[in-house]
Amino acid sequence: MKRRAFLKGTAVATGALALSACHRPKEQDAVSGAMINRGRVETLKLATSWPAHFPIMGTGVDRFAKRCEALSGGSLKISVYAKNILVPALQVFDACSAAQIDAFHSGVYYWKGKNPAFSIFGGMPLGFLSEEMLTWFKFGGGYALWRELYGKFNLYPLVGGTTGPQMGGWFKKKITRLEDLKGLKMRIPGLGGEVMKKLGVNPVLLPAGEIYTALERGTIDATEWVGPALDKMMGFYKAAPYYYKGWHEPGSILELTFNKKRWEKLSEEHRAIITAAAEEMTATMLQEFRYENAKALREMPKSVEICDFPETFYKAAHDALAEVLEEQSAKSADFKRVLESYNAFYTLNKPYDDISTKHLLEIR
Ligand code: CA
Numbered sequence: 001m002k003r004r005a006f007l008k009g010t011a012v013a014t015g016a017l018a019l020s021a022c023h024r025p026k027e028q029d030a031v032s033g034a035m036i037n038r039g040r041v042e043t044l045k046l047a048t049s050w051p052a053h054f055p056i057m058g059t060g061v062d063r064f065a066k067r068c069e070a071l072s073g074g075s076l077k078i079s080v081y082a083k084n085i086l087v088p089a090l091q092v093f094d095a096c097s098a099a100q101i102d103a104f105h106s107g108v109y110y111w112k113g114k115n116p117a118f119s120i121f122g123g124m125p126l127g128f129l130s131e132e133m134l135t136w137f138k139f140g141g142g143y144a145l146w147r148e149l150y151g152k153f154n155l156y157p158l159v160g161g162t163t164g165p166q167m168g169g170w171f172k173k174k175i176t177r178l179e180d181l182k183g184l185k186m187r188i189p190g191l192g193g194e195v196m197k198k199l200g201v202n203p204v205l206l207p208a209g210e211i212y213t214a215l216e217r218g219t220i221d222a223t224e225w226v227g228p229a230l231d232k233m234m235g236f237y238k239a240a241p242y243y244y245k246g247w248h249e250p251g252s253i254l255e256l257t258f259n260k261k262r263w264e265k266l267s268e269e270h271r272a273i274i275t276a277a278a279e280e281m282t283a284t285m286l287q288e289f290r291y292e293n294a295k296a297l298r299e300m301p302k303s304v305e306i307c308d309f310p311e312t313f314y315k316a317a318h319d320a321l322a323e324v325l326e327e328q329s330a331k332s333a334d335f336k337r338v339l340e341s342y343n344a345f346y347t348l349n350k351p352y353d354d355i356s357t358k359h360l361l362e363i364r
Contacts, residue, residue, distance in 0.1 A: 042270060043077045044102040044262070049089040049110070051208075052082035055230065056292065057254065060161050060285045061105045064256070067277040076270050078103070089207070096259050097153045103258045105160050109190035114153065117334035120342055121146045121157075123252040125192045125321055126314075127342075130162040130251035130286055132349060137253075140345035145338050156263040158278040160256025161285035164293070168244030168309065169224030170215065170236040175244070178312045187211055187223040191324060192248025198320035199313075208234075215239040224248065228300060229292035237304045245308050247317060256281070 046065070050058040065078040081101075083089035092104035093111050108122030121142065123133060136142040137159060150157045169188065175181060182200035186193075193203035206214055206223075214220045216239040223240070225231045237243070256278050263271065309317075329336035 040267075041075050041077065042266065043079060044258075045081065045086065046078050046103040046105060047081045047083070047086045047092045047095065047101045048104065049083050049092055049106040054082075055233065056285060056288050057105075057161065058082070060281050060288070061256070063284070064160070064277050064281040067280060068273055071273045071277060072270060076273055080105075093153070093155075093257075096257060097155055099154070099259050099262065101259070102262045103256065105254065105256050108157075108253055108255050112190070115149055115334055116328050116332045117145075117149060117338040119191050120335070120338045121253060121255075122190060123249055124342065125190075125195055125248040126250070126318060128251050128346070130164050130253075132345075132353075133162065133251045133253055134159065134282065135349070136342060136345045140348075141341045142345075145341055149334055149338075150257065151260060154260045155257050156260040157255050157257040158275065159253055159282050160278055161254040161282050162289075163226055163249065163252045163254070164286055164289045165227070166224065166246050166249035166252060167227050167231065168246045168248065169222055170231070170240035171222040171242040171244060171307075172215070172218070172240045173221070174242050174307065175309055175313070177310060178316055181313075184221045185219070187214070187220055188248065190248070191321070192224070194324045195248065195317055195320045198323060199316055212236065212239065227289065227293040228296035229289065232296045232300060237301055241303050241305055242307045243300075243304050245306070247309070247314065254285075 046061070048054075048058060048061055050061075053059055053062060061080055065080050068076045068078050086101055087095040089106075090110055092101065092106050093114065095101045096104045109119050112119040128136060133142075137146070146157050169186065171184075173180070178199065181196070183202065184200075185202045185204055186196060187206045188196055188201075188203045189205055193205075196203050204220060206220070208225075211220075211223050211225070212235055215223055215236060221240075223236060225234055225236065227246075231237075231243075258274075266274075325339060329339055
């Protein structure tokens with residue numbers, strides 16, 4: 001019934017659009033879709049991979065929806081659905097591709113099975129920080145590639161937040177030598193997981209709700225999650241006291257992705273509002289993560305020990321990553337092409353970053 005009502009609504013809206021187009025000058029008519037919304041109310045269904053109002057990520061998308069409504073004078077309503085309400089958490093990509101939902105908010109690395117290249121859009125171990133990722137998307141060709149490859153799934157992606165540097169994770173035992181990693185079971189997704197595998201770790205994927213119990217019972221020996229704020233909330237410190245500095249997710253990207261056909265049907269005004277609100281959401285989320293992480297670190301129980309991996313680990317991780325990237329490039333032409341674009345910006349940016357950001361962080 002709901003679907004029928006929705007279809008009817010679309011037909012009416014399209015009719016109204018065709019009528020108003022008659023009164024517009026020719027050059028405006030040549031642009032696809034409607035330009036000015038003229039008060040027509042659009043309602044979009046957006047599903048997330050997070051529990052309702054999940055701190056920072058979930059509240060970020062709630063705020064985004066409110067901003068769209070405010071900026072559009074109430075003509076753009078985005079209904080946000082927590083995970084598993086409309087579709088299971090990790091089926092949002094397929095559901096949006098098939099137009100069962102209009103949009104989703106999730107993490108890009110979940111979809112590497114669709115195309116291995118997607119993992120690079122989510123972030124690179126030992127690679128770009130959030131600000132560099134955002135610069136690569138906007139100025140270094142990242143967005144063009146992401147949209148081209150998502151376009152094949154009838155999807156249109158926008159960055160929908162970024163986490164800033166993530167921590168290396170919680171370990172039940174200290175890692176003092178590279179050998180200590182051998183045979184460990186660790187919850188770690190994405191390219192970071194592939195690197196760990198090469199170092200002898202057995203990477204596993206667990207839904208958020210199962211990680212703490214698995215760690216407590218010793219089903220897994222270690223887990224990464226995000227950073228102090230969200231990690232503290234999950235209580236991992238009670239089961240694994242060694243908290244390692246980060247390396248595998250220096251600037252992970254969250255996505256705000258739309259069904260492409262639906263996106264193209266939106267008025268130019270609504271598309272501009274969504275784009276601006278997504279930019280605002282991304283900036284705010286990065287700031288909120290920084291503030292909340294700093295605060296949570298200060299309030300971390302005394303039993304927590306902040307640790308650094310041994311020097312040999314970083315050397316080995318760099319070598320393992322190079323192998324992983326080479327293997328993926330040999331398997332996937334898309335991966336190779338995205339990696340080349342990523343590397344081109346890395347090469348351009350590094351000399352400047354070394355004499356600016358890196359220098360300033362060291363001297364201040
Ligand atoms: Ca993580």
